[in-house]
Amino acid sequence: MRKKLGSIVLIMVLVVLAVTGCGGKDQDTTGKTDDVVTGELQDGSYLVKMPVSDHGNYAMAKMEVSNGEISSFNYMEILADSGEEKSESNYNYPEGLEVIKNLNEQFNEKKDLNEMNFDAVSGATHTKENFKDIVNQLLEKASKGEKYEAVYKDGEYTEDADEGSHGWKAGVKVVIKEGQIVGVDYYELAEEDMEGNKVVFDEDKKPVTESDGKHKTEPVQIKAGDRKSVENYAYLDSFDVVKGVQKQIIDNNGTENLDLDGITGATNTKDTMIELVSKALESAK
Missing domain, CATH: 3.90.1010.20 (Sufe protein. Chain: A)
Structure with a gap:
């Protein structure tokens, strides 16, 4: 019986010591990283x-x-x-x-x-x-030794659509840095003064929804040269499409082999954006 009690006490002491060791001061991990093992660096x-x-x-x-x-x-x-x-x-x-x-x-x-x-x-x-x-x-x-070679010439390259669509004319500016596409700014400008609609947002900046499930809108006056935005255009999906295509082009450093399956809606906007970026990049090669 005494041997059993002694064993139990010993186990309890070891457990306490283990817990104390784990619960002591936080270890300093400053500078420690999960870095990869590399060999000699090649020029x-x-x-x-x-x-x-x-x-x-x-x-x-x-x-x-x-x-x-x-x-x-x-x-x-x-x-x-x-x-x-x-x-x-x-x-x-x-x-x-x-x-x-x-x-x-x-x-x-x-x-x-x-x-x-x-x-x-x-x-x-x-x-x-x-x-x-x-x-x-x-x-x-x-x-x-996987060396980097620049794909494009650094600079800013612009391209405008030959004609407008539904009162808006598209254009794009592509920024190249270190031979990489680092910025894509796609825009559509009003060709003339016209009336439009915009979605109404609540104080949390979320679209207000009507009883029929559609976004509540209100009329707005658009002046020639105004840039299409949520302040003058009610089809919000088109802005999501622009962001999605922008990400694809920058991530892939070009307009080839883009994965557009997850980008739905605003087909004309998507196609126009890709076409204009492709044309702008021709000057960067």
């Missing part, structure tokens, strides 16, 4: 562009390797509409901008994710995760 230029997010922005980074060492690195976050990097003039989140700046400075100095302090600047958790992911992808490419 060349390497680039990774992340998919456009639901918020209309995405990350992209370029890295140069010389004599087996990282000679330059630049991580940026870009707005899909304009192709501009996030800055104080177009992005209202100073902490996020400071995080991007700090991470770039740290990696260019230390060239090792495990040596970085990701808590040096608080906030922007998603940016920090994207940064780790994109660096690991670049290191993997550099270890395999």
Whole structure:
């Protein structure tokens, strides 16, 4: 009986010690990442562009390797509409901008994710995760020698439709940076003064629905040159289509082999947008 009691006591002591060990001070994980195992880096230029997010922005980074060492690195976050990097003039989140700046400075100095302090600047958790992911992808490419070659010439390229449709004339501006499509701005401008309708939104910015299930609308006056928007056009699906096609073009860096199965409605808008972007890109090759 005493042996059994002794065994029970010993087990309880071990359990307490184990729990105490697990519940002690938080371990410092600053700088520790799930980085990939890479071999020797091969000289060349390497680039990774992340998919456009639901918020209309995405990350992209370029890295140069010389004599087996990282000679330059630049991580940026870009707005899909304009192709501009996030800055104080177009992005209202100073902490996020400071995080991007700090991470770039740290990696260019230390060239090792495990040596970085990701808590040096608080906030922007998603940016920090994207940064780790994109660096690991670049290191993997550099270890395999999967060098980047620019597809297009940097610059801004525009194309307008030959004629309008239902009072609106379409156009597009495509922005190229580092040989990549970084911005696609598709627009339709009113050809003349006309009457239109817009959807009524509630205080939560959600469309007001009538008893028949349709969106409540109200009349609006449109002037020649006005850009089509939710303020003067009631077919909201068309704006979703534009965003969907924009994402596909930027993610695929072109208009070929697009996966458009999930983008329904506004077929004319979709076809016109792809056609205009394709024409604009001809000047960028």
